Amino acid sequence: MALSLKNKLVLITGASSGIGEATAKLCDQLGARLILIARREDKLKALANSLQNECLPIKLDVRNREEVENTVKSLAKEWQSIDVLINNAGLSKGLNRLHEAPIDDWEAMIDTNIKGLLYLSKAIIPGMVERQKGHIVNLGSIAGHQTYPGGNVYCATKAAVKSISEAMKIDLLGTNIRVTSIDPGMVETEFSQIRFDGDKERASKVYEGLKPLTGEDIADAIVYSITRPEHVNIQDMIIFPTAQASATLSFRNNKKAH
Ligand code: NDP
Ligand code: 8X3
Numbered sequence: 001m002a003l004s005l006k007n008k009l010v011l012i013t014g015a016s017s018g019i020g021e022a023t024a025k026l027c028d029q030l031g032a033r034l035i036l037i038a039r040r041e042d043k044l045k046a047l048a049n050s051l052q053n054e055c056l057p058i059k060l061d062v063r064n065r066e067e068v069e070n071t072v073k074s075l076a077k078e079w080q081s082i083d084v085l086i087n088n089a090g091l092s093k094g095l096n097r098l099h100e101a102p103i104d105d106w107e108a109m110i111d112t113n114i115k116g117l118l119y120l121s122k123a124i125i126p127g128m129v130e131r132q133k134g135h136i137v138n139l140g141s142i143a144g145h146q147t148y149p150g151g152n153v154y155c156a157t158k159a160a161v162k163s164i165s166e167a168m169k170i171d172l173l174g175t176n177i178r179v180t181s182i183d184p185g186m187v188e189t190e191f192s193q194i195r196f197d198g199d200k201e202r203a204s205k206v207y208e209g210l211k212p213l214t215g216e217d218i219a220d221a222i223v224y225s226i227t228r229p230e231h232v233n234i235q236d237m238i239i240f241p242t243a244q245a246s247a248t249l250s251f252r253n254n255k256k257a258h
Helices: 018-029 041-050 065-073 103-131 152-171 191-195 200-205 215-226
Strands: 009-013 033-038 055-059 084-087 135-139 178-184 236-239 250-252 255-257
Touching: 009 018, 009 103, 018 033, 018 041, 018 215, 033 041, 041 055, 065 103, 084 103, 103 135, 103 152, 135 152, 135 215, 152 178, 178 215, 191 200, 215 236
Parallel strands: 009 033, 009 084, 033 055, 084 135, 135 178, 178 236
Antiparallel strands: 250 255
């Protein structure tokens, strides 16, 4: 039987948009209390105001190790026992060849997608171990399984997330803590606009001629994973739009396109 999220405490990073925002809304509908993290406070507050259950929006840059540690340490007692950590904050910058890409783009991706995920995990998992209870969901990507042209460092960060998820599962074996990696293909969110520095036209071309996944589709998979009975661990889910077969092969406007 599916577990209930009623009164479960779920922390979501990257809740101001896309997959994180959709996951927050779905968890809220199912009765969870939420801690919502992102840098854009206005977006977090607007989301928090639209939710029905108790919710704590926190403006936080997951790249800032000290801020992450202090934020988690200073949570009021009723917000400390986190049942589910959803490490979703992440981004891609550019689609340049490795030797032509700005190093700042690499730093942004490595610091957010790998180090930010690790900082949150290090701050929250020890409490889960103490309570012998918890679930960590990491947002990987098909990019962590298949390297595509121009994907270089973004793909490397998601390959790192894949390894970290596997490592968490190994290191937490013998506790009751579960670890899930959710690895989507194309999801239409702000992701491509961020990748192409706000170029909306270039971003929309990514999804042209096919029906991409939505944040809600991925929220649905996350909620499926965290509501399985406690002896069931969904280890990894690769999720594509029906019109995508691999990182580089999709079917657009009735034509196969690489
Ligand atoms: P969005 O750009 O819509 O959302 C990204 C979220 O991450 C935003 O809420 C953003 O909030 C937050 N974020 C980014 N940097 C930081 C930071 N330094 N500190 C705190 N929060 C941060 O993209 P998606 O919803 O699509 O992406 C969510 C996750 O899913 C990412 O890890 C992405 O790699 C992964 N993914 C996405 C796919 C896609 O095709 N869209 C496919 C596969 C995986 P703010 O800017 O307010 O800080
Ligand atoms: C995002 C999906 O295919 O652009 O992780 O890497 S992809």
